[in-house]
Amino acid sequence: MINKNKRRKSRKIKHRHALIIKITAVLLIIPVLIASGIFAYLYTHPVSLKKSVIEHELMEPFDPWDNVKHLFFADKKDVDISSEANIEQLGEYPVTYTCRGHKYSATVKVVDTTAPVLKVHPYKTDLTGEITPEKFVKEATDLTEVTLSFKDQGNWDQEGTYDVRIAATDSSGNETVETTTLTRIKDTTPPVVQGADNVEVLQGRTVDFEEGITVTDDMDPDPQVSVNSDQVDFATPGTYEVTYTTKDRSGNEETTVRKVTVKKDRDYNRKVVYLTFDDGPSAHTDKILEILNKYNAKATFFVTGNNQKHNDVLKRIVDQGSVVALHTYTHNYAEVYASEDAYFKDLKKISDMVKEATGVESKLIRFPGGSSNTVSKQYSPGLMTKLTKKVQEMGYQYFDWNCDSTDASGNNVPVKTLVENATSSTAQHINILMHDTDAKGTTVDALPDIIKHYRSQGYAFEALTIDSYPAHHSVNN
Ligand code: ZN
Numbered sequence: 001m002i003n004k005n006k007r008r009k010s011r012k013i014k015h016r017h018a019l020i021i022k023i024t025a026v027l028l029i030i031p032v033l034i035a036s037g038i039f040a041y042l043y044t045h046p047v048s049l050k051k052s053v054i055e056h057e058l059m060e061p062f063d064p065w066d067n068v069k070h071l072f073f074a075d076k077k078d079v080d081i082s083s084e085a086n087i088e089q090l091g092e093y094p095v096t097y098t099c100r101g102h103k104y105s106a107t108v109k110v111v112d113t114t115a116p117v118l119k120v121h122p123y124k125t126d127l128t129g130e131i132t133p134e135k136f137v138k139e140a141t142d143l144t145e146v147t148l149s150f151k152d153q154g155n156w157d158q159e160g161t162y163d164v165r166i167a168a169t170d171s172s173g174n175e176t177v178e179t180t181t182l183t184r185i186k187d188t189t190p191p192v193v194q195g196a197d198n199v200e201v202l203q204g205r206t207v208d209f210e211e212g213i214t215v216t217d218d219m220d221p222d223p224q225v226s227v228n229s230d231q232v233d234f235a236t237p238g239t240y241e242v243t244y245t246t247k248d249r250s251g252n253e254e255t256t257v258r259k260v261t262v263k264k265d266r267d268y269n270r271k272v273v274y275l276t277f278d279d280g281p282s283a284h285t286d287k288i289l290e291i292l293n294k295y296n297a298k299a300t301f302f303v304t305g306n307n308q309k310h311n312d313v314l315k316r317i318v319d320q321g322s323v324v325a326l327h328t329y330t331h332n333y334a335e336v337y338a339s340e341d342a343y344f345k346d347l348k349k350i351s352d353m354v355k356e357a358t359g360v361e362s363k364l365i366r367f368p369g370g371s372s373n374t375v376s377k378q379y380s381p382g383l384m385t386k387l388t389k390k391v392q393e394m395g396y397q398y399f400d401w402n403c404d405s406t407d408a409s410g411n412n413v414p415v416k417t418l419v420e421n422a423t424s425s426t427a428q429h430i431n432i433l434m435h436d437t438d439a440k441g442t443t444v445d446a447l448p449d450i451i452k453h454y455r456s457q458g459y460a461f462e463a464l465t466i467d468s469y470p471a472h473h474s475v476n477n
Contacts, residue, residue, distance in 0.1 A: 042073060053106065079097055111172065118178050126185060126250050127158075146170055165178070195214055200263055225245065229242040234262055269428075274299075274429070274464050275292075279435050285313040289313070302366040322463050323362075324357070324358050363396045363397060365399070366400070385475050407442070
């Protein structure tokens with residue numbers, strides 16, 4: 001009996017032990033299951049975003065990472081972000097975050113919530129001017145386009161001062177309002193002319209009476225002006241009146257008188273022949289001077305440094321009243337036109353030679369081949385364009401010709417041909433090209449007939465000065 005009881009007791013104890021073990025096991029397993037469940041969930045949802053729609057201010061720098069709340073069991077380097085956000089333009093743009101094959105999408109909404117900056121000032125005008133909001137605005141800026149308007153437009157057509165409210169609205173509807181004043185007055189002041197000073201002009205020259213004239217009005221931004229110069233006779237010395245009549249939009253009118261004095265020019269309408277001889281001096285120079293003396297004519301000699309044994313004649317040219325001017329020292333095209341530098345080196349040499357021989361520092365040039373020569377192109381493209389400009393900037397003048405005796409076309413060109421060609425012009429100022437070299441004997445023979453022809457036509461024979469008609473050719477290089 002006792003044994004039976006004992007056995008029953010021990011079976012009961014065994015049962016209890018088993019239960020405790022079972023409960024303990026269950027209690028241990030549940031958290032592990034929960035934990036692994038959470039882990040499994042988070043591992044498959046590695047990215048948590050703050051917002052699915054991100055409102056973002058226009059032009060502000062955008063960083064997609066700012067929208068990431070947490071990363072689970074992942075590093076920044078595990079996340080691949082693709083963003084199409086354009087912060088410079090209003091709109092909605094996708095941003096995608098990819099991590100371990102899982103995709104998370106958000107939308108960036110670029111918005112403008114900033115109202116324009118608006119600065120205004122009072123505006124004063126007459127009773128005719130159109131009143132627009134722009135007239136009051138010193139500054140109206142925003143990231144988007146700004147529209148200006150009146151907040152409440154009144155009836156502002158009487159004299160007086162009014163409060164005006166200006167609104168600046170951007171393209172997102174953000175609005176800034178500022179208040180200023182409008183003053184309307186009756187305009188009684190006519191526009192003012194500036195630049196209509198009295199002027200003197202040499203006979204035969206003209207003045208553009210609209211050039212340099214400005215008209216301003218206190219109210220009208222675009223006042224009218226009319227010029228009356230009908231009385232002015234540029235050909236006849238005297239003093240004339242030019243009138244400027246100005247008018248503003250309120251009808252205020254004023255007349256300003258400008259005096260124009262046309263001064264007598266001794267050369268006006270005078271006909272002049274400039275006899276020019278290139279390439280001297282030569283064995284013929286004295287003979288040419290003799291003819292010039294006989295006819296009381298002056299000429300210009302563009303000399304070279306190639307025949308210096310005759311240089312003593314240069315002083316006699318000057319003493320006779322004619323002019324020694326600068327042609328070239330070497331007359332070697334390849335050398336003279338090699339470069340700008342080469343040209344000026346040559347010019348300096350011939351200039352020094354002339355100064356030494358005559359005491360005169362000449363500023364008169366004739367380019368070898370004339371300014372229209374094309375031979376310089378093969379040595380230095382564009383050279384003549386530069387030289388013609390530069391020599392004038394340096395205070396020289398270059399002279400071409402408008403009448404060619406054609407004595408350079410060969411040696412001993414018949415006198416008849418030379419006279420015919422040299423007397424073919426009827427221009428007011430004639431610059432005749434001739435040559436003074438040992439080989440041009442017929443040029444000397446033709447000279448008296450050339451002089452006689454033009455003298456019978458009323459021409460004077462003068463040497464060139466820096467102000468003489470330069471007979472410029474068109475530049476071809
Ligand atoms: Zn020459």
